[in-house]
C-alpha cells in the first residue's frame with residue numbers, strides 16, 4: 500500500500516501509527532504541500548494528505564483510512580463491533596470537530612508559523628484556542644481516569660486523539676491539570692508503532 504504523506508502532518512501521523520501498529524507495510528510517498536503535484540490532485544482533489552492507495556482503491560480522510568486499515572485486521576479489535584464501534588466513532592469525531600481544531604490552532608500559531616514560514620504568529624488567537632482546548636481536555640480527563648484507552652481496548656480512536664497531542668510541547672499546552680490524559684498519552688507514545696510514526700519529528 501502507498502501512503503501519500505507529510506511527516507509533520509498530524510493527520511498523517513495517525514495513519515502511519517495505525518498502519519505500523521497493525522503491521523501493515525507502507526510505501527511512503529512524501530508530498531510537498533506547497534506545490535501540489537498533478538499526481539496528488541488526481542488522487543485527492545482537496546490536495547491534502549494523507550491519501551492511501553491500495554491497488555486500484557484510493558482513499559482520503561485519515562480517520563476513514565484508519566477504519567479501512569483496522570477492518571483489514573479485525574482480529575486486532577482496533578475498530579470493534581457495535582456498540583463499541585459507535586464509541587470509537589464518537590471519540591474520533593469529537594477529536595476531528597472539537598479537540599483537534601482547538602489544539603491544532605494553538606500549534607499553528609505557536610509552532611508551525613515560525614517553523615515553516617507560514618506567516619506572523621497571532622498570540623491572541625493562540626490564547627483563545629488554548630482556552631478552548633482546555634475546556635475539551637476537561638471532557639477527556641474523566642473518560643480516561645478509569646480506563647487505559649478511550650474505549651477500553653486500544654482502538655483507532657486513541658490514534659485519532661493522540662495525533663492531536665503531537666505538537667503540544669512546542670505549542671505550550673501543558674497537561675499538568677490532566678493526570679489521566681498525561682498517563683494515557685505517555686502510554687500511547689510508548690508504543691513502538693507510535694515511536695516509529697513520529698521518529699522523523701524533532702519536537703520538544
Ligand SMILES: N[C@@H](CCC(=O)N[C@@H](CS)C(=O)NCC(=O)O)C(=O)O
Nearest residue numbers: 508509510532547548549560561562
Ligand atoms: N480531514 C483531513 C485533513 C487533511 C489535512 O488537512 N491535511 C493537511 C496536512 S495536516 C494538508 O494536506 N494540508 C495541505 C493543504 O491544505 O493545502 C484528514 O483527516 O485527512
